C-alpha cells in the first residue's frame with residue numbers, strides 16, 4: 598500500500614528517516630516534506646502536511662507532540678510518535694489514544710521487548726518494571742542544571758545516578774533521554790508500575806537500557822546497548838530504523854513483526 602509521510606523534526610532522527618525513505622528502504626512510502634520549526638521556512642507547512650500525508654511522524658520533542666498531535670488525529674491523519682514522554686500528560690494521552698478519527702502509534706524507538714510486555718499486560722498483570730539507563734555524561738547535560746552540577750557530571754570518573762523515579766519525573770528533567778521509560782508505561786498500560794534510574798557513566802560508550810518486567814505471565818529481561826546517532830550523541834542510531842519499520846507495518850508490508 599502506498600503511504601505519504603510528513604515529518605515534524607529534521608534533526609538526527611528526522612533527517613535519517615528522510616535519507617532512508619529517499620534511498621528506497623521502504624518501497625511505496627514517500628516523504629512529502631518536513632514541517633518547519635517556528636518560522637524556519639521550508640516551503641512546506643503543517644496545513645499542507647495535513648492535506649497530503651497519511652501519516653505524520655513526530656521526531657521533534659515532547660512539546661511538538663502537544664503542539665501538533667491533537668490536530669493531526671482530529672484531521673483524520675495518523676500520528677507516529679517518537680517523543681512518547683509527552684504521554685505523561687494524562688489529558689494529552691487521552692486525546693491522542695482515545696479520540697480520533699486519526700490513530701496514534703508509538704515507535705518502539707531505542708527499546709526492544711515492548712511487544713512482549715504489552716502482551717503480558719493484556720493477558721495477565723504487570724507487577725513491576727524497572728529500567729536502568731546509562732549514557733555518557735555529556736549527553737545528559739540539561740539547560741536547568743547550574744554550572745557546578747554540569748561541571749561535576751562532566752568530570753565524573755565513575756557512574757553517577759542522576760535521577761530515580763517514574764515516567765513523569767524522568768521526562769520532566771531529561772526530556773530527550775527518557776522516552777523509553779514512558780514507552781514501558783504505555784506497554785504496561787500502567788503509569789505507576791515503572792521505576793527508572795538514569796546514570797551518567799563515563800564508560801558508557803554506547804547508551805544502554807536494562808529492563809526487568811515482572812509479570813503474572815513471567816519475567817522479561819531486556820538489555821539493549823545502542824550505538825549513538827552520529828548527528829546527536831544524546832540520540833540513538835536505532836530510532837530512525839524503528840520508525841521506518843513502523844511505517845512499513847502501517848503500509849501493510851508482508852513479513853513484519855506486529
Ligand SMILES: NC(=O)c1ccc[n+]([C@@H]2O[C@H](COP(=O)([O-])OP(=O)(O)OC[C@H]3O[C@@H](n4cnc5c(N)ncnc54)[C@H](O)[C@@H]3O)[C@@H](O)[C@H]2O)c1
Nearest residue numbers: 606607608609610634656657658661679680706707776832
Ligand atoms: N522513543 C525513543 O526511543 C526515542 C529515542 C530518542 C529520541 N526520542 C525523541 O526524538 C526526539 C528527536 O530526537 P533527535 O535526536 O532527532 O533530536 P534533535 O535535537 O537532533 O532534532 C530535533 C528536531 O526537531 C525540531 N523541532 C523541535 N521542536 C519543534 C517543533 N515544535 N516544530 C517543528 N520542529 C521542531 C528541531 O528544530 C530539530 O530539528 C527527541 O526529542 C526525543 O523526544 C525518542
